[in-house]
Each structure stands twice: as C-alpha cells, then as structure tokens.
Amino acid sequence: MSTLPEAVRCLSLDTAAVGVTAALADRGVDAVLLKGAGLARRLGQEGHRLYVDIDLLVAPASFDLAQRALADLGCVSALPEGRPDHRSHWYERPWRLPGPLSLTVDLHRGFHGVADPEALWTGLWSSAQRIRLAGGLVTVPDEAGAALLVALHAAAPGRSDRPRADLLRAVEVFPVDTWRAAAALAARTGALASFALGLRLTPSGAALAATLALPQQGTPALWLRAHRASPAALTIAQLAELSGVVDRLRHLGPRLFPTPASMRHASPLARRGPVGLLLAHLGRLARNAGQLPAALSEVRAARRDDRG
Template identity: 85%
Template sequence: MNDLPSAVRCLSLDTAAVRVTEALAARGVEAILLKGAGLARRLGQERHRLYTDVDLLVAPASFDLAQRTLADLGCHSALPEGRPDHRSHWYERPWRMPGPLSLTIDLHRGFHGVTDPEALWTGLSASARRIGLAGGLVAVPDEAGAALLVALHAAAPGRSDRPRADLLRALEVLPVDTWRSAAGLAKRAGALPSFALGLRLTPAGAALATTLALPRQGTPALWLRAHRSSPAALTIAQLAELPGVADRLRHLGPRLFPTPASMRHSSPLARRGPVGLLLAHLARLARNVGRLPAALNEVRAAQRGDHG
C-alpha cells in the first residue's frame, strides 16, 4: 500500500470498525466485518487492497438497535430524511461517522441476492473468526463466507471495478472445497442464483460454476445489475418480475415521484422552494422519459441473453 493518504484512510476505517463493533457489543449486538481488512487478509492482500468504507453485518432482529447505537455515537444517516431512500438497497443503510475524515459505516442486515437474511446471519456468525485490528478485535467471515460475499458482490458491482478484481483474486487463492462450502451457504441463504451469476462473470468462475454444478436460474434483473446496466433498465426489469399490480405500483411510485426530502437531497434546484421542487420533478421526469427507449433495449437484450 504505497499511497500514504489511502493507507491513513484505511487505518482510520479500521479504527472506526473497532470502535463501532465495541459500542454494539456493549449493547448486546454482535457484528461481523464483511470486507475491509478481513477480506484483504483472506485474499492475501493486506498491503495492497484499499477500501473506502466499513461494512458491518448484524442480525436482522438487531438492526434497529444497531442504528440507534450509531446515532448515539454521533453518526448521522446518509439517506434523506423522512424515509429510507429507494435507491439504497433494503439490506443496508449508510451512516457517516463524526470527525475530520468523511468515513462511512454501511450497516447491513443482509446482502445483495440474499432472500433469507436470517439464514445468512446464522451461517456467517456460526463460522466467523476474530482477528486483531487497530488495537482491538473484530469478527470476520471464514474463508467460505468470504468466498460467498465476493461472488455476491461481483453480481452487484455498482460502478466499481473492485468486486470483479476481488473475485479474480479469490478464484486464484481459495480452493474448490471452499467454494463448495460457499455454495452451500448461498443455497441456505436463498442466494444461489446471484452466487452462480457472480461466478460466471469470469472464465475461471464459469468453469468453477460448472464443476460445482451450479444452476442457471438468473433473471433479467439480476443479469442487468451484474452487467452495470442503467438504473432505468433495472427498474423496468424488476417491475416485470413482480407478481401483481399493487406490488408494481409500490415499486414504481417512489421511483417516478420521490419524496420532497429525497429530491432536496439529490437536487440543488429542488432546494429552491416549492417552484424549484416542481421544476426539479419535471426535469427528472423528462430525463427518465428520454432514457426509456435505450432502457427498453437493454431489457430486451437481457431477456434474450444467458442469465446464468
């Protein structure tokens, strides 16, 4: 790790991870550091892998208490006031740490592709290991848990190249038996489609998926997210996969008409009073309409493609 500012930032994140973990433990909340320094050690990249936030997993039932604990530490939510922002995944909430550096704690009660978050917590916590970090101790996933998370993150990379790089490294250093155990964890957590899709994003991972006889049962929405398609295309694909009109309206409503708090959070124009808010809504609607043809083409391509 030759970049001194990045090294200082990672050390600050490690310190924040220990501080928050200890505060949670004082209130009876167990937490697991999902990535960061723990994953760097699993991948043999302690001196090379940089990270930008702290990802902590807690049991779903402990999520609200964990959020209150963060607030008591002086952290503040990075989401708009009024309700959780629909753009943030349901399974995580970002919190900003107080202090001169802008440090983020991503508090998780699940993970991308997981349909049974309780099973995820049970599986990861049962085999977690404690490591020394920044003068304290934190729990981290074992090798199989790390392999699971790497593949799931590759299936939902956002705009970052890091998840693909982590997957390539994990495929180099983790043995087949570890990946087989990870597939078992994925199955129990209802995450096998995303796990298999994440692996199949690379040639080595695709060969491993064949060795493990993983199913090809992904959906267009999963494929679009894994391939960094546009938010509009992803919204349309998710809409098509919902079972009923009421579910589709609940999905589409906040995306077409965000709350005033959400609009003011993302648009300077919306902060200029009621007229500015109205103009920001109209401009947003016009942009979405303009993106619709390209988004529909992306969805059609995903429907024709291989979703495994």
C-alpha cells in the same frame, strides 16, 4: 503497495471499525466486518487491497438498535430522513462517522441477492472468526463466508471494478471445497442465483461454477445489475418480474415520484421551495422519459442473454 495517504485512510477505517463494533457490543449488538481488512487478509492482499468504508452486518432484528447506537455515537445518516428511497438498497444504510476524516459505516442487515437475511446472519455469525486489527479485535466471516460475499458483490458491482478484481483473486486463492461450502450457504440463504451469476462473470469463475454444477438460470434483472445497466433498465426488468398491480405500483411509484426528502437530498433545485421541488420532479420525469428507449433495448438484450 498503497500510497501513504491511502494507507493512513485504511488504518483510520480499521481503527473506526474496532471502535464501532466495540460500542455496538456494549449495547448488546453483535456485528461482523464483511469486507475491509478481513477480506484483504483472506485474499492475501493485506497492505495492497484498498477499501473506502466499513461494512458491518448485524442481525436483522438488531438493525434498528444498531442505528440508534450509531446515532448516539454522533454518526449521521447519509440518506434522507424517513424511509430510504428506492435508490438505497433495503438491506443497508450508510452512516457518516464524526471526526475530521470523511469515514462511512455501511450498516447491513442483509446483502445483495440474499432472500433470507436471517439465514445469512446465522450462517455468517455461527462460523465467524475473531482477528486482531488496529489494536483491537473484530469479527469476520470465515473463508466460505468471504467467498460467498465476493461472488455476490461481483453480481452487484455498481460502478466499481473492485468486486470483479476480488472475484478473480478469490477464485485463485480459495480451494474448491471452500467454494462448495459457499455454494451451500448461498442455497440456504436464497442467494444461489446471484452467487452463480457472480462467479460466471469471469472465465475462471465460470469454470468453477461448472465444477460445482451451479444452476445457469438467472433473471434479466440480475443480469442487468451484474453488467452495470442503467437504473431505468433495471427498474423495467424488475417491474416485469412482479405479479399483481399492487406490487407493481409499489415498485414503480417511488421511482417515478420520490419523497420530497429524497428529492431535496439529491437535487439542489428541489431545495428551493415548493416551486423548485415541482421543477425538479418535472425535470426528473422528462429525463426518465428520454431514457426509456435505450432502457428497453438493454432489457431486450438481457432477456436474450438470459435465454442463451
């Protein structure tokens, strides 16, 4: 069972989720609560599964309108001004809610591993269900949508152990037919490789993937992200998967030379005028160079595993 402060925080997040989705609806923006209390209920872990932010999915075409609505509500972007840098997933943008508590809305127009965000929105929204939460109503994915998201999150866990724990629980409680429907949704959204890889991260998930006859072939970049590789290794693997000089320069450029806004956001030194910004860039380049040998070793290991 969660402790009182954790329970209070989750209740605050639930209340905020109700308020934000209602405010978005007033502006003509539909939204789906991707995880949080909705996923906790699907997994039979209400009151036990903790969460730290509010993940809302909107239609890709509504993303900019939703951002303006959040700004009108007094929310502040947690990313540097201008275009998000490479460290921020293209499909989401975090916004800090006003108020005494530090609460964040992660506004999504897609999800990790999804090649067709519009198909994801259509698939999740068309089968979504309304649930009561904190004195209001929110829209959440159906069971198959939740299964898809759990597997995709396991394939991109960041530094958290929560995605793999959610996967273990989901494989235990969701029937095979639910996973079969989730696999079909993954195929429609171009997420089948990430879905299959996510499932195979646990023994029970791997057995389920075999039952569903999911494809085994992934990519080194997908493998590295799922296994929490270093950012440098992931960058190299992604670079190798691109074709053409222009695409590779677009990929590598912002990683080697982030925008001044991004540097100032991440580095106190970069905020100390032009000289500080230059020194921060030089220090970053030196760190990247020092990480290169280990990153190359990680990529070689990923390629061996991918072939196996």
